[in-house]
Amino acid sequence: MATDAEILGRNDVDDIDAILAITNRDVEEAIHVVQDNADAIFTWDYEKGKRPALNKLYEKAKHAQWNGETDLDWSIEVDQERQARNILELRAGLMADAGVDLTGTPMEKWTEKEWIEFSVENQNWSLSQFMHGEQGALICTAKIVETVPWIDAKYYASTQVMDEARHVEVFAKYLDTKLQGHYPINAHLQMLLDDIINDSRWDMTYLGMQIMVEGLALAAFGMAHQTTEDPLLKQLLRYVMSDEARHVAFGVLSLKEFYDGLTAAELLERQEFAFEAAVRMRDRFLQQEVWERMGVDVKLAIKTFNVGDKNNDPFQQLLFSKIVPNCKKLGLLDANDGWLRQRFDTLGVTQFEDWVDTGEEYLELDAVSADRAAAAAEEAAAG
Numbered sequence: 001m002a003t004d005a006e007i008l009g010r011n012d013v014d015d016i017d018a019i020l021a022i023t024n025r026d027v028e029e030a031i032h033v034v035q036d037n038a039d040a041i042f043t044w045d046y047e048k049g050k051r052p053a054l055n056k057l058y059e060k061a062k063h064a065q066w067n068g069e070t071d072l073d074w075s076i077e078v079d080q081e082r083q084a085r086n087i088l089e090l091r092a093g094l095m096a097d098a099g100v101d102l103t104g105t106p107m108e109k110w111t112e113k114e115w116i117e118f119s120v121e122n123q124n125w126s127l128s129q130f131m132h133g134e135q136g137a138l139i140c141t142a143k144i145v146e147t148v149p150w151i152d153a154k155y156y157a158s159t160q161v162m163d164e165a166r167h168v169e170v171f172a173k174y175l176d177t178k179l180q181g182h183y184p185i186n187a188h189l190q191m192l193l194d195d196i197i198n199d200s201r202w203d204m205t206y207l208g209m210q211i212m213v214e215g216l217a218l219a220a221f222g223m224a225h226q227t228t229e230d231p232l233l234k235q236l237l238r239y240v241m242s243d244e245a246r247h248v249a250f251g252v253l254s255l256k257e258f259y260d261g262l263t264a265a266e267l268l269e270r271q272e273f274a275f276e277a278a279v280r281m282r283d284r285f286l287q288q289e290v291w292e293r294m295g296v297d298v299k300l301a302i303k304t305f306n307v308g309d310k311n312n313d314p315f316q317q318l319l320f321s322k323i324v325p326n327c328k329k330l331g332l333l334d335a336n337d338g339w340l341r342q343r344f345d346t347l348g349v350t351q352f353e354d355w356v357d358t359g360e361e362y363l364e365l366d367a368v369s370a371d372r373a374a375a376a377a378e379e380a381a382a383g
């Protein structure tokens, strides 16, 4: 059994100095090379639909394709400063509720100008990280096409490669044409993506990407979709989420079958990986690069905004609302005497264990089909 230090590179999961010591040291890097240690696998069993749930997902995915250039209205003007103001109002309410006290910090002297600048940087940073995460998903699903031994899964994964290309494309276009400024990838996110791609076992790509990274993305996109008032970003997120829900379902359905056949020792390795991924993702949300750009000491900012225990932040916790029920469904929460449950308790996220898992949710979140049906009904009524 690995210790937390072996899994995370630090003894204390909340050691803030160790977390902040991990930074992106090459922000000018143009390409990033990762060793992919997995075997590419051919299968000679071409029987389609042997795994009916995956086959259903594949057929659904073929119908739910959309075009990032034409299905979104890019003529919409985006007023980032107005958006920043709206977000600030929300944030002010949250800060007051949490009892944040700015006395004696640089933020105490901030005028509206600095707060708006912070809010703009915050949005640039968040969407940049989403974009980088989407590229991670693009690479991981291309890898799954190669490494998974089942034909139904190869078929489905190939549709996800197309989905992820579209996601990278629309986030990049939104950042380039509607906002001002990209951020390089966050070092914690890069570490996690590198670990996922490095691993030689095909199911680890699924666990790291489909369950952990995409589970968190689905929750984060849902929150961003609710809070944004920009109609273009709202629609973009709505369509991306409709794809993401299928992606997480793909992970849950595939791993459920595979994990049912694993030994306790093998399951423990998966639990450790899930824990590591959860911590890396939590660490990335400290958004250290934004504080640096604002000229504020990162540690001071984190201490100021995370009153008391930083694992008590409700926003932070909600990011795990998809991951935890899915881990439970896969048997990862309770295997080996609840090893992962104890870790999730420390992170303050176990309360989501009985929320709906994502095995079927994609049917509800299929915004693309819903819009097409509505447009067809409108046409028929006019017709």
Ligand SMILES: [Fe+2]
Binding pocket: 134, 137, 163, 164, 167, 244
């Ligand atoms: Fe995606």
Ligand SMILES: [Fe+2]
Binding pocket: 137, 164, 214, 243, 244, 247
């Ligand atoms: Fe995805």
